[in-house]
Amino acid sequence: MVQAVVGANWGDEGKGKITDMLAEDADIIVRFQGGANAGHTIVNNYGKFALHTLPSGVFYDHTTSIIGNGVALNIPVLFKEIKSITDKNVPMPKILVSDRAQMVMPYHILFDQYEEERLAGKSFGSTKSGIAPFYSDKYAKIGFQVSELFDEAALREKIDRVLVQKNIILEHLYHKPLIDAEETFNTLMEYKAMVEPYVCDVSAFLWNAIKEGKNILLEGQLGSLKDPDHGIYPMVTSSSTLAAYGAIGAGIPPYEIKKIVTVVKAYSSAVGAGAFVSEIFGDEADELRRRGGDGGEFGATTGRPRRMGWFDCVATKYGCRIQGTTDVAFTVLDVLGYLDEIPICVGYEIDGEVTTDFPTTSKLEKAKPVLKTMPGWKEDIRGIKEYDKLPENCRKYIEFIEEQIGFPITMVSNGPKREDIIIRNK
Numbered sequence: 001m002v003q004a005v006v007g008a009n010w011g012d013e014g015k016g017k018i019t020d021m022l023a024e025d026a027d028i029i030v031r032f033q034g035g036a037n038a039g040h041t042i043v044n045n046y047g048k049f050a051l052h053t054l055p056s057g058v059f060y061d062h063t064t065s066i067i068g069n070g071v072a073l074n075i076p077v078l079f080k081e082i083k084s085i086t087d088k089n090v091p092m093p094k095i096l097v098s099d100r101a102q103m104v105m106p107y108h109i110l111f112d113q114y115e116e117e118r119l120a121g122k123s124f125g126s127t128k129s130g131i132a133p134f135y136s137d138k139y140a141k142i143g144f145q146v147s148e149l150f151d152e153a154a155l156r157e158k159i160d161r162v163l164v165q166k167n168i169i170l171e172h173l174y175h176k177p178l179i180d181a182e183e184t185f186n187t188l189m190e191y192k193a194m195v196e197p198y199v200c201d202v203s204a205f206l207w208n209a210i211k212e213g214k215n216i217l218l219e220g221q222l223g224s225l226k227d228p229d230h231g232i233y234p235m236v237t238s239s240s241t242l243a244a245y246g247a248i249g250a251g252i253p254p255y256e257i258k259k260i261v262t263v264v265k266a267y268s269s270a271v272g273a274g275a276f277v278s279e280i281f282g283d284e285a286d287e288l289r290r291r292g293g294d295g296g297e298f299g300a301t302t303g304r305p306r307r308m309g310w311f312d313c314v315a316t317k318y319g320c321r322i323q324g325t326t327d328v329a330f331t332v333l334d335v336l337g338y339l340d341e342i343p344i345c346v347g348y349e350i351d352g353e354v355t356t357d358f359p360t361t362s363k364l365e366k367a368k369p370v371l372k373t374m375p376g377w378k379e380d381i382r383g384i385k386e387y388d389k390l391p392e393n394c395r396k397y398i399e400f401i402e403e404q405i406g407f408p409i410t411m412v413s414n415g416p417k418r419e420d421i422i423i424r425n426k
Helices: 015-025 075-086 106-122 131-139 146-150 152-174 181-198 202-211 243-250 282-291 313-323 333-338 392-405
Strands: 002-007 028-031 040-044 047-051 064-067 094-098 216-223 257-265 268-270 307-309 327-331 341-350 353-355 368-375 409-413 421-423
Touching: 002 015, 002 243, 015 040, 015 216, 015 257, 015 327, 015 409, 028 202, 028 243, 047 075, 064 202, 075 181, 094 181, 094 202, 106 131, 106 152, 106 181, 146 152, 146 181, 152 181, 202 216, 202 243, 216 243, 243 257, 257 313, 282 307, 282 333, 313 341, 313 392, 327 392, 333 392, 341 392, 368 392, 392 409
Parallel strands: 002 216, 002 257, 028 064, 028 216, 064 094, 257 327, 327 409
Antiparallel strands: 040 047, 268 307, 341 353, 341 368, 409 421
C-alpha cells in the first residue's frame, strides 16, 4: 500500500516525527518534492536530528530511502547529511536516487542570494537554498538531470549553452562575477562520483515494489499553504506540496495512493513572509515559541524564529481538503498545557463579512481572525497513551477542531519522541 504524509498549513507541522513513526511498518520511504530548504526534526534513540533531503525513515535498517524525481537534489548537502547521521552511529541507510531527479547547481544558490539582495525589503523570505532558481530552470528546460552526468560530451556542450544566459544575467542584472564552464564541469564530475552508486530508475523500482505488495510511504515537505497553485501565492515554495504530486514526484500511478495522512499542529506557526491570519505577537508569541516543538519553534534548516499563531480552522480545513486527507495527525498538543484559555480562529472577517472558506491572497491580506476561546487543561499530558485518559478539556479541544475542519483526527502526538503518540480509533 502507498500512503502519503503531508502538511496542512505552512510547513513545520511535525511531519518528520509522523513519518518516522509510520516508517516502522514501511518498506520504502520516498521524498517526492522540494529540496534542502526545509527540514524535519526527528527525536529517537540515536538522538535529535534535523533532516533536509533524506526521508525521515532513514533510521530503520529494514527500509529503503528514495530521492524521487520531483526533488531538488543538492548532492553535496545530501552526502553531508548522510555523514551527519552515520557519525552518530546510525547504520548507513539504503539509499536510491532517481536518475530523473534534477540537481541544484552551485549557481542556483548564488542566484537565490543575489535576487533576495536585489529585492531587499520586497523579498520572498527565501531560505537562499537555490530552490526558486532551480525550479525556474527545470521548467525553462535548462536544468540538469542526474542522468546527464553520464554523457560527458553532451554535458560540456549543455553547460556552455546554459552559461551564456546565466552570465549575461550575472553581468548586467546582478553585477556579480561570471561562472566558469570548466569549473562547473569539474564540480559536476565530483557530484557524479558521489551519487553514481545510488542512481537507479526509481519509477520502475517502485512499480515492481507495488506489484510485490510492499508498503511505501511518500514524504512531503512544507504544507498546503506553501503550494504554488493552492497556497498563499506568491509567498509559496516552488514545487507542489500536495499528496497528489506524490504520484508525479515519485513516478507512480495516482490511484495507488490509498491513505493521505495530513499533519496538523495544535497551534499555528510559519517561517517566511506571507499572510498569517491567526498570528500573535509580543510576549504571548514569545512564550508559545519558547515552549513549542522540541527546544522551541525555530526553523529546522534556517534556525529562524517561527511566526506564531493560534489554531486556524479556516486554513486547516482548506489545507486538509486540498490534500485529500483520509487521516489527520494532530501534533504538539502537549505544548498548550500551560494556558488557562486557548483561542481558536474559527472564521475570517473580510470587508465586514465572516467566512469559513479560505480565500485567495489579495482577500487573505485583509482578513481578521474571528476567535473562539476554550478552557485549557492546565496539566502535562506527555506520557498518556490512551485517548480517554486525556483531560476532558483537552479532548474537547481536539473534538471541537475535528468538527470544524471536517476530517478525522486519528493520531494525537503529545511529545517529541517516537512513542509519544495516541492512536485514536474513531
